[in-house]
Amino acid sequence: MERFPNPIYVASPLLPSLDDIQGELTEIWGTKWLTNMGVKHRQLEACLKNELKVQNVSIFNNGAIALLTALKALDLPIGSEVITTPFTFAATPHCISWNNLKPVFCDIEPDTLTIDAHRIKNLITPNTSAILPVHVYGFPCNVDEIQKIAEEYSLKVVFDGAHVFSTEIDGRGIGTFGDITMFSFHATKLYNTAEGGCLTYGDDGLVDKIYNLRNFGIRNEEKVADIGINGKMNEIQAAIGLLNLKLFREEQTKRMAVRARYYENLDRVAGIRIPRLRTDVTDSCQYLPIVIENSFPVTRNALYNILKKYNVFARKYFYPLCSDYEPYKALPSSSRENLPVANDLKNKVLCLPFYGSLELQEVDIICKIIAENV
Ligand SMILES: Cc1ncc(COP(=O)(O)O)c(C=O)c1O
Known part of the structure; x- marks a missing residue:
């Protein structure tokens, strides 16, 4: 058999046409507003809310910063344990560790390759504060069982949904399960903004908290309300996102x-x-x-x-x-x-x-x- 003349890689990014990008860039250049929650940013958040069928969406400059922020927003006790899967990308346990929390690895199911919900209980200690399952490859976790365990033991649930853009379970957006879900819009993902990501969540009480954590805690020129970082998506990323939503x-x-x-x-x-x-x-x-x-x-x-x-x-x-x-x-x-x-x-x-x-x-x-x- 012949060798392929050009390399065939595992993924190839979804790319809007250069003409369409040119149109978006012309608009952005006209406004001279490149970042800090501009028009494209606001449009993209509104569109994603519909697309993902969720109550709240906050977009970020990448999925890892979004996940880092999700764990921070839940105010989990420093040093507490977060049960997660070892069968995931490095960002998942690293975001736990960067929050001064301890990852505790749980085995996976052989069929879906997601966290084995039936093994979670054995790993819970008085120091456990949350579960961070990953919908790996696009296969949803056993969301019902995980929710049951979380309620029984009063644990928070943050889903790493980097691989499940647009996934629905029985018509329900996958970003509506747990306390918060993170989606990645990295170039290798089905839907991309070159780099990017978002958090989705049902609790309206988290809107301001996540806004602050994403933007240095800055509320206005004279008020810094929290210890935030820079998680903002810029206008060029958001424009790519608006175009790719159509594709x-x-x-x-x-x-x-x-x-x-x-x-x-x-x-x-x-x-x-x-x-x-x-x-x-x-x-x-x-x-x-x-x-x-x-x-x-x-x-x-x-x-x-x-x-x-x-x-x-x-x-x-x-x-x-x-x-x-x-x-x-x-x-x-x-x-x-x-x-x-x-x-x-x-x-x-x-x-x-x-x-x-x-x-x-x-x-x-x-x-x-x-x-x-x-
Ligand atoms: C499972 C998983 N979690 C988190 C991330 C991090 O997302 P990002 O690359 O957008 O920072 C990725 C990667 O791309 C991923 O595959």
């Missing part, structure tokens, strides 16, 4: 066709398992993870290298686990005994190239490499 549904539809083609090809390949969504969920189409089971002729790492030889750059998301990172590996909850499923799957999951402009013939070739070149 992401079409991108999603194309991704569904790409995904269907992957399923059609790979369902026939023994030893490859494809985690599937629940039927009551409309998802973001963020990533396309496959699980390379022990019965497959080669390991995940070997398959990753084979694909690379053909110029296909799949990603070992999430390897290593966050619990294997230097700052966390000595934590009691990072032990392999506590995280058997995550430790097994960290060596088996591979995210395949997945974006709307990926040709179906290219999908066929990638699948052929997987099926035949081992």
Whole structure:
């Protein structure tokens, strides 16, 4: 089989046309208002509120700062424990640590690869203040069970929803679950503002708090009300966001066709398992993870290298686990005994190239490499 002439990466950003960007930039240049909650910023917050079907939206310069702010806004006791998943991007535990809180890792479910809600209770101590689950790859967590536990033990819940833009469960926006949800608008995400993110939340009492934390605590020229940082999204990011809001549904539809083609090809390949969504969920189409089971002729790492030889750059998301990172590996909850499923799957999951402009013939070739070149 021929090597692809150009590299095929795991993601490709959704880009508005240069003409449309030019139009937006002309408007922004006209106002000479580049940041600090300008017109585009206000428009984008209003549009996202409808799109995500949520009560409140605060947009940020990136998802990590948004998540950092979410934990800060809840005033969790310093040094308290936050139960989270090791099967996620570095930002999740790092935002806990930057708030002077302690991450406690909980194992994951083998099917959805999200936090195993039934194992959360065992990790709760008198020092636990919150749960930070991640809707990983676009698969929603067991939100009902997590909510039940949170209510029983009076814990806050912050969802890392970096991967679930536009996801709904039974018609309900995923950003309405828990106390706060963070969405990332990074370039690799289905919906992007180059860099960016937002928080969604139901409690109107958090609006001012989050506004202050995002803008140095500044309320007006003479009043600084809180110890805030700079989490503001600028007007150029917001303009990209407004344009991409008109485009992401079409991108999603194309991704569904790409995904269907992957399923059609790979369902026939023994030893490859494809985690599937629940039927009551409309998802973001963020990533396309496959699980390379022990019965497959080669390991995940070997398959990753084979694909690379053909110029296909799949990603070992999430390897290593966050619990294997230097700052966390000595934590009691990072032990392999506590995280058997995550430790097994960290060596088996591979995210395949997945974006709307990926040709179906290219999908066929990638699948052929997987099926035949081992
Ligand atoms: C699960 C998860 N959480 C948090 C983030 C951080 O978001 P951002 O890159 O927008 O800061 C990401 C990444 O991109 C992510 O994948």
